[in-house]
Amino acid sequence: MSTLNFAQMIQQMLAVSNQISDLIFSPGRPPQVELIGQLTPVKIPGIDILTPAHTEGIANALIGNQTTARESLEKSGSADLSFSIQGLSRFRVNIFKQRGTIAIVMRVVPNAIPSFADLGLPDQLKAIADLKNGVVLVTGPTGSGKSSTLAAIIDLINETKYYHVVTIEDPIEFMHRHKKSTVHQRELHADTNNFAHALRAALRQAPKVILVGEIRDRDTLEVALEASETGHLVLSTLHTTDAPKTVGRMVGLFPTDQEHVIRTRLSNSFKFIVSQRLLPRADGNGRIAAIEILKSNARTRDYIEKGDRDGKSLYDAMADGELEGMQTFDHVLEGLTREGFVSLHDALAYATNRNNLMLRLADFGADTGSGAESLKSSMLDLIS
Secondary structure (H helix, E strand, C coil): CCHHHHHHHHHHHHCCCCCEEEEEECCCCCCEEEECCEEEECCECCECCCCHHHHHHHHHHHHCCCHHHHHHHHHHCEEEEEEEECCCEEEEEEEEEECCEEEEEEEEECCCCCCHHHHCCCHHHHHHHHCCCEEEEEECCCCCCHHHHHHHHHHHHHHHCCCEEEEEECCCCCCCCCCCCEEEEEEECCCECCHHHHHHHHCCCCCCEEEECCCCCHHHHHHHHHHHHCCCEEEEEECCCCHHHHHHHHHHCCCHHHHHHHHHHHHHHEEEEEEEEEEECCCCCCEEEEEEEEECCHHHHHHHHHCCECCECHHHHHHCCHHHCCECHHHHHHHHHHCCCCCHHHHHHHCCCHHHHHHHCHHHHHCCCHHHHHHHHHHHHHHC
């Protein structure tokens, strides 16, 4: 497959909608796009069904002369890289082997850096730009918008602070231009070998802000904490579903005999844990973010350091911290449901505590016809 033909195919796939999140190429299937959480086949002239030769050709077009990506695919069975078509779009790409053939997922990266308003981020998160040090984590499953949220935060810093910002990404997604800040972006494999090594090097590069694409291991977390303790603001992500699980995941990276030490360091370093879930909008027009916010205060620091006790937990501290800018998923989901942005069915499916959310929305369900039937059915399921 020639580069020209490949570019034309990508253009046709993106023309389906402006809300496409991913392009999927798999042998035995037509080219597909993920649109509002659902896979949709795209008719491409001359390609009804992709063959192994097609996907191998696409992989070669994407990899080009990137030796590291080609070696990674051959040795480990997968490769991560960035790819762009000038004037069209940028992509975060994963190429992987399956059943002896090659499959590809291309995540669409918007050309423009999203703003807080674009993403519907709570205004209280703008306070992150004013932090002088500490750790801020954005968590959630793959495809929940973590990279977009971090890009919006970096852009806010870039627009308002005269800082040196260093990012370490795998791969680079959003391209930040220098504004008031100077932003240097390093890509894993192309510019550095691993996150931990690049993070250690960043400590000698005089940044005020360091973005680490993902905390994947103990070494990276260790250096991130060290950086925050020495006066840097560190932004990163974890693939965890909520704030309590994020804390548990980080503690679990260390041996049990170091639990108290790591809990103390985490309690002193963390500033925000922001967790995200994307839900289908009730009107079918895209998806909307539900965002949970855990913020550092005396109570949350105490729970992180000493753990849950006396029937109280970090979740309770979040629920009671609304006046300080904290919020839980279920509180947000209740509001989105009452305002008509998401359906009752979807709110319950994405809730942290489905049973409690059902009870909180009992009056809402009773007044909404089909919503009442859905809620009644859910409660019957619960007690049956």
